[in-house]
Amino acid sequence: MMRALHAFPGGLHLETHKEKTCAESSLLQPLPERIVLPLQQHIGLPAEPIVGMGERVRKGQMIARASGYVSVPVHASTSGTIVDIGLHPVGNPATPDARCIVIEPDGRDEWFEIQPVHEYASVDPRELQAVIRDCGIAGLGGAGFPTHVKLNEGVENAVDTLIINGVECEPYITCDDRLIQEKATYVVAGARMIAHAVQAKHCVIAVEEDMPQSFAALEKLVEDDIELVKVPTRYPAGGEKQLIKMLTGFEVPSGGLSIHIGIVVHNVATAAAVYRAVTRGEPQVSRYVTVTGDVDRPRNLQVLLGTPIHDCLRTCGFREDGEARIILGGPMMGTHLRRLDIPVIKTTNCVLVQPAREPAAELPCIRCGDCVDVCPIKLLPQQLYWHARSDDQDEAQRYHLFDCIECGCCAYVCPSHIPLVQYYRHAKSRIAAAERQRQGADHARTRFLARNARLDRQERSRNGALPAAAGADIAEKRAYISDAVERVRDRRLQRDPNQGGDD
Ligand code: SF4
Ligand code: SF4
Structure with a gap:
């Protein structure tokens, strides 16, 4: 059936x-x-x-x-x-x-x-x-x-x-x-x-x-x-x-x-x-790589990983003297290549040569809603754009920025030529960087508190004022254990930097 x-x-x-x-x-x-x-x-x-x-x-x-x-x-x-x-x-x-x-x-x-x-x-x-x-x-x-x-x-x-x-x-x-x-x-x-x-x-x-x-x-x-x-x-x-x-x-x-x-x-x-x-x-x-667009012999090539992109372009008749815009990937989701000596890797599916052209001038959003109609994830691209542009990270996430698949449909239809996907990519990388920074700060704060608790405990122990184990403050115990775990982890990382916890 x-x-x-x-x-x-x-x-x-x-x-x-x-x-x-x-x-x-x-x-x-x-x-x-x-x-x-x-x-x-x-x-x-x-x-x-x-x-x-x-x-x-x-x-x-x-x-x-x-x-x-x-x-x-x-x-x-x-x-x-x-x-x-x-x-x-x-x-x-x-x-x-x-x-x-x-x-x-x-x-x-x-x-x-x-x-x-x-x-x-x-x-x-x-x-x-x-x-x-x-x-x-x-x-x-x-x-x-x-x-x-x-x-x-x-x-x-x-x-x-x-x-x-x-x-x-x-x-x-x-x-x-x-x-x-x-x-x-x-x-x-x-x-x-x-x-x-x-x-x-x-x-x-x-x-x-x-x-x-x-x-x-x-x-x-x-x-x-x-x-x-x-x-x-x-x-x-x-x-x-x-x-x-x-x-x-x-x-x-x-x-x-x-x-x-x-x-x-x-x-x-x-x-x-x-x-x-x-x-x-x-x-x-x-892997197979499509080399196409403004070249004399567009073709699919079977390419050894690590081969420079310009070798593939030469095989397909790329005219090196002309003005061209080289895209890695397709026209909707690809990225603009600024140099051609980079290698083909496992994810390289296409090299697209397009005539060089000035991007159309970006105009203000006219709230036409065209971007909403074409979004395959049912997002509100113009709202995402406002929040991404003003670096309002909480609101951008509230509007599901991370569900955006960067398909480019919204930017393709935008009559104001707003490079919407570039705004979303930038906002995502800003949020990811802020998150890494926050995690780093939380980690440092936990370690600081644990260290203080440990020093305080050692001091009280020396003065004969250490509480019996059964009566010790639970938070203090947790801080002590957390600090010990951190110290062991640090030692392991020093021995083998790859044990970063990804396993
Ligand atoms: S398509 Fe462009 S101009 Fe229209 S609402 Fe969306 S962002 Fe604004
Ligand atoms: S790029 Fe993101 S916001 Fe724009 S249409 Fe695609 S999924 Fe929707």
Whole structure:
């Protein structure tokens, strides 16, 4: 029986501009002169290097280990020699430079010994998660959340439905479409492995209506255990909350996670990476990247992680003498790149070249309400804008700033050309910084009070006025214990700075 689909609020019909890249087979991007692998290509703690300068490494060899539960390792994406471990540009607006391991390739692209898992269905889901973690897999849909963490949530909670998301709703981006067309067997097998790892009752693979070749490729492979669904082409249908709403009618509660309603969502490329990890023991060392827009040969490329963006642009006929605006990601949610020597990482899905243009002048809000009509989360974007602009952090949060998925629909329709998403991103980073500062101050205050209580206790003990243990003040005891715990934690941190409590 055909699944009934549900509409999500708001959204936009956009020109897709996908025809140039989705019909052409992908190309293998040549090996670059240098591979630059950031230690943080995922959400969570950066990985910790386990190789030294001058060391020879092979493709697929772990070169940095995960440094906590929410962290994944980094693997060499080709064979060669480690020539640097230090700060390099990575194109992240918040941290433009980050620690990276640099490999000078030897041109042999020689693999490390890798260990496949035979008969995954008989393997305990937790073991499967460990394999996926050790292969460094982080969500390839763009968020970069460590896949094993999401799988673990599935094991600890009952999962009714696993959704494999092939809905690539941003204009221009076709890397998932192309991956499905070329590697549909990996996607379907990976979906089955993830379903086993989270013990899901149902598994759905969703693609957009304008992906007919992908749909046909998947249709040949799915059986009764997987439902294949086409969803209408409407931006942002590929957003996790919007896709869940369309497929199930359920809404993820504000501030909640999809697992709270028994649903987990993984991207199609993540499913393919899981397949490679489990059946071949292959770590995540490459990905599909769409290079498109104002270039002579727009194409999807299979790129080794760590390859510089400008190498990919050259392959696709980027005219270096022209004035251009380079976007990392799509036109709606991507970020403007100011330099091209930054590397492709696990979350790089698209490089879009657009003609350089002056942004339209920002005008005052005329309270037209257009932004409200298109918001897929049913927020009040103009109210959020007022509070973000005036740095009223409490009010911005009261209007659910952190539920905003930064889809850009509101800014797209705003007749006053207000860069609304930039205001929201700025407000979110200000609130996050204030929260970190508050936590730091609370921590210092607790330690100060605990220390005073301890000194006072020692003083009274010396003067013979220490109360019997049974009669000692409970608050004082708590302060003493808290101080002792803090001192032990400090000592551990000094020994191993990675024991920061993320586990
Ligand atoms: S669309 Fe722009 S001008 Fe209209 S209410 Fe929203 S922020 Fe104001
Ligand atoms: S960017 Fe945020 S506020 Fe604007 S439409 Fe998208 S979810 Fe709504």
